[in-house]
Amino acid sequence: MRSVHVRAASKEYDVLIGKGAVSSLGTEAKKVCPGALKALVVSETNVAGLYLDTVKKQLSEAGFEVSEYVFEAGEQHKNINEIAGMWNKMAEAGFTRTDFVVGLGGGVTTDMAGFAASTFLRGIKVIQLPTSLLAMVDASVGGKTGIDIPMGKNQVGAFWQPSLVLEDTSFLKTLPDEVFTEGMGEVTKHAFIMDVELFDKLEKANGSIRDDEDLLEEIVYMNVADKASVVSEDETDNGRRQTLNFGHTVGHVIERDSGFTKPHGICVAKGMGIVIDACVRAGTLGSSEAQKMKDLLKLYKLPVSDEITPEDIVKGAMNDKKKRGDTLSVILVNKIGNAEIKKMTAEEFLKFLSA
Ligand SMILES: NC(=O)c1ccc[n+]([C@@H]2O[C@H](COP(=O)([O-])OP(=O)(O)OC[C@H]3O[C@@H](n4cnc5c(N)ncnc54)[C@H](O)[C@@H]3O)[C@@H](O)[C@H]2O)c1
Ligand SMILES: [Zn+2]
Numbered sequence: 001m002r003s004v005h006v007r008a009a010s011k012e013y014d015v016l017i018g019k020g021a022v023s024s025l026g027t028e029a030k031k032v033c034p035g036a037l038k039a040l041v042v043s044e045t046n047v048a049g050l051y052l053d054t055v056k057k058q059l060s061e062a063g064f065e066v067s068e069y070v071f072e073a074g075e076q077h078k079n080i081n082e083i084a085g086m087w088n089k090m091a092e093a094g095f096t097r098t099d100f101v102v103g104l105g106g107g108v109t110t111d112m113a114g115f116a117a118s119t120f121l122r123g124i125k126v127i128q129l130p131t132s133l134l135a136m137v138d139a140s141v142g143g144k145t146g147i148d149i150p151m152g153k154n155q156v157g158a159f160w161q162p163s164l165v166l167e168d169t170s171f172l173k174t175l176p177d178e179v180f181t182e183g184m185g186e187v188t189k190h191a192f193i194m195d196v197e198l199f200d201k202l203e204k205a206n207g208s209i210r211d212d213e214d215l216l217e218e219i220v221y222m223n224v225a226d227k228a229s230v231v232s233e234d235e236t237d238n239g240r241r242q243t244l245n246f247g248h249t250v251g252h253v254i255e256r257d258s259g260f261t262k263p264h265g266i267c268v269a270k271g272m273g274i275v276i277d278a279c280v281r282a283g284t285l286g287s288s289e290a291q292k293m294k295d296l297l298k299l300y301k302l303p304v305s306d307e308i309t310p311e312d313i314v315k316g317a318m319n320d321k322k323k324r325g326d327t328l329s330v331i332l333v334n335k336i337g338n339a340e341i342k343k344m345t346a347e348e349f350l351k352f353l354s355a
Helices: 021-032 045-061 080-092 107-122 133-139 169-174 177-194 196-205 213-233 240-245 248-257 264-282 287-299 310-318 346-354
Strands: 002-007 012-018 038-044 065-071 100-105 125-130 144-149 152-159 164-168 327-335 338-345
Touching: 002 213, 012 021, 012 213, 021 045, 021 100, 021 125, 021 164, 038 045, 038 080, 038 107, 045 065, 045 100, 045 169, 065 080, 080 107, 080 144, 100 107, 107 125, 107 133, 107 144, 107 152, 125 133, 133 169, 133 177, 133 213, 152 248, 164 169, 164 213, 169 213, 177 196, 177 213, 177 240, 177 264, 177 287, 177 327, 177 338, 196 213, 196 287, 213 240, 240 248, 240 327, 240 338, 248 264, 248 310, 248 327, 264 287, 264 327, 264 346, 310 346, 327 346, 338 346
Parallel strands: 012 164, 038 065, 038 100, 100 125, 125 164
Antiparallel strands: 002 012, 144 152, 327 338
16 A cells, blocks of 8 residues: 655645555554544445445444445535534534544545534544545545535635545546546646656556556555645645646636536646646747647546636636635646746736737
């Protein structure tokens, strides 16, 4: 099993990655949650049918009293009602501050399990067991937790680091192809902003990393290491962590304009394509590098453009929570593996996008 150590300012923890990693859940949980008697496994309908029994068995064999909270799969259920259901489950089971939550699922689940844990009894431990590619390489690592409200996605939440992240890459076998592709949006993003080695590996793999289990495990590991290094430097998004928003300022607008019907990873890929083109026009990125980046996106079945106008992007982005004051932090890539944070006013951003 591979491991990555996260050194966030508020907490340090390990991310363990490998095929069959779930079989060490019981032992690892006892290590990171000493004194715990009870565990609540949070999952959703698709994933629970596949892996809930295995996870519960692991925990009960380790001596924990296990309860479960299973919600209907899908982003539209990432809301306060489900969180209240989790709080009630824990209260009914007599949870104390030493007990813990386990998040078993994609990013929707790990975000909600983390948020329920961060608020129950003013904060109890959470162990994340991500099952989607996106949750493994991004959502489950770094401690951003939360829910959506009608006014916007992830508008309510907390920074709450997990005590352990256990990534069983064999869980990815059952992930639908299109959901895997969405996860590749964040994987290519890591390659673009900070990881030339990952870029080369993805390019060499020629679009097929799913079938080679060892390669897939290695790629997940590289992504976790990337995310961990950023989070260890800037837990709360005031500096370097903002580079993880590459493609997101534009992508979020496309996502919101679609009424959240277009998947996040796809919108991020479109956002990256649009910004890559703008960087070339602005002369900060060479056109052959840009072509290589767009070719990589296409190789992994991701789009590189969208019909949205620069005006609509700017209007949407100025309403987004990522703006600070009157300026936006736009993430640019000036060569593969190297990102830069650039503050722009609405006028500057429009000019950058329009050319
Ligand atoms: N906290 C963070 O830093 C962070 C970062 C990125 C994204 N996110 C959040 O993550 C969410 C998106 O994550 P996601 O794409 O994993 O969505 P998701 O949790 O909805 O999972 C996507 C789909 O895959 C299914 N699924 C997951 N694992 C499976 C498996 N092993 N086998 C079969 N089906 C499986 C799910 O049931 C669902 O239908 C968004 O809510 C986003 O806001 C959070
Ligand atoms: Zn993202």
